Amino acid sequence: MTVTVEKPPTARKRPAHRASRAGRPHAAWALPGVLFFTFFAVVPMALALYLSFTSWDGLGDPRPVGLDNWKKLLDDPRMTQSLWLTVVLTVASWAFQTVVALLLGVWAAGRQRNRAILSAVFFVPFLLSSTAIAILFYALLDPNFGIIQKDTLGSQSGAFLAIVFVGGWQFIPFHTLIYQGGARQIPDVLYQAAAIDGAGRYRQFFSITLPQLRHTITTSTVLMVVGSLTYFETVLILTKGGPGTDTAILPYLMYEAGFKTYDFGYASAIASFLVLAATGLSLVLVRLTGFGGMRSTREGM
Amino acid sequence: MSHDTLARPTKTDEPRRVRASAPRRRRHWTRRANPVAGLGAFVWLVIVLIPIYAMLSASLTSADKALTGNPLKPPTDPTLDNYNTVLTTGFGHLLSNTAIVAVSVVGIVLALSIPLAYVAVRTRDRWSNAAFRLFLLGVAIPAQAVVVPLYLLIAKLDLYDTLLAVILPTAAFAMPVSVLVLVGTLRDVSEDLYEAMALDGASPLRMLFQLTIPLAKGGISTVVIFSALQAWNGFLFPLIFTQSDEPRVLTLGLFNYVSQFGVNIPAVLASVVLSGIPIFAVYLVARRALVGGLMGVGGK
16 A cells, blocks of 8 residues: 555556556667667668669679669579579478478377487487588598499589488478477377277378478478578588589579679679568468468467 | 486476376377387488498598598597697687687677567567567578678678678577567566566566566577577678688688698598587587477477
């Protein structure tokens, strides 16, 4: 009671309002983080778009050239090849990683003996950097030194498969974990009911587990699509885009245009195209899978 | 380290535990052995372990013998020469630079993300919602796509070829996921506790430090590990924003070893092993936080 008496008169005027707002931080607390992120991530995105309409060699100032870079982008046969490669690589990696990670994740969500210790070992590749992993496989695929005494990286299919495999080796642990989390949240009753109805394990997997995991599959797929851009390191170290230009995916092409030939305007056009494509693809995926609740999923991260 | 850390009951397991004495079975599909899945898991285990084994084995083989033998054979007379070579060629410098980057990135991310997530959860007005949405979109921005303009920004700020040129962008790109993880965690803090503290006249700042942060330890450790991992393993920003020996970090050092040691593959692999040891040590200590935090991604 004494507390109420001691409160300033303004507090009594709007008690309901005050109760709901009491102790809430001001929105301005978010400002430093927002400004920092805007400066180092959002502004560069806008800047990339601007630079794509300029010619710039990294020294001096960017010079506006209108649509030149974008025209070049459309006419460049390397770009067409690179785009196709990027798509094929993303799809192949997606198929490989999703199948393995889904099965491993569902398995790891169970309660088998030794499962915990195995899951811990499975996770180890994810801890190594892409750089370290690319170097490791570069050595293991060396024709003189390596496990397979053949010039794997010297052939187009070999180099391509190597990148898909190395990417999977590194990222499957991460996606396994996502699927493990998803599978753990499937209610037991569904399986109990199915078992009573006489559904076998495989029937249960296709009729319960898979449909129940659809949101998890979407999340994991979006992360894989955006993440396939990080294959840059793997490509740079493992194949340098080769043999020839056979594994020069878009991020690698951009790197070459910018930091090898100093055509930063063109590199920015490729980069802008990448952002547009990645964002567009994520949105399409989210729509196609009827998964409007993007927000709630993302909030769970 | 108990081997069943991963199997630790999650929240949903608790009631099941209580029921365990009842005759009712747990999940039908997990109780029985599943030989096919077990075999698949074993196959993947072999795929994971062979490269790691080959790396360890080769790193213990002397350079002249390495080219003649198959890396799958255990080394005949193991030697630590390769590790010696790596450690005497500036590895310590690379390690300390990387540690500086990782610690600074974690510090910046925490200092900026915690107030942000706190506002997003507690103050649901227009501005805090807008701030939160910015970071939702941020998850989709690939760092690859903005290196060119960032290079321009870094050059204009006169930061090129410094550790700050690596630290600042790395921290910015670690923020979206961190904010999302933290918002997810802070949301679980009960409103009643805030109201109780508000009745005591606590300021928002005091609530943050005495209530929110202590209760959000799980989410915070996930963020710490995740952003440290990103900083430790980052390659693109160091590659493009630095060039001299002074600010060189571990990943870039590894990349250079490949050309420096040339055919001395065992030395290169020894450097890869050494680069992985610190992060592996952290993993052993903090596995539960990392694994638990990431598992939530697919759960909702």
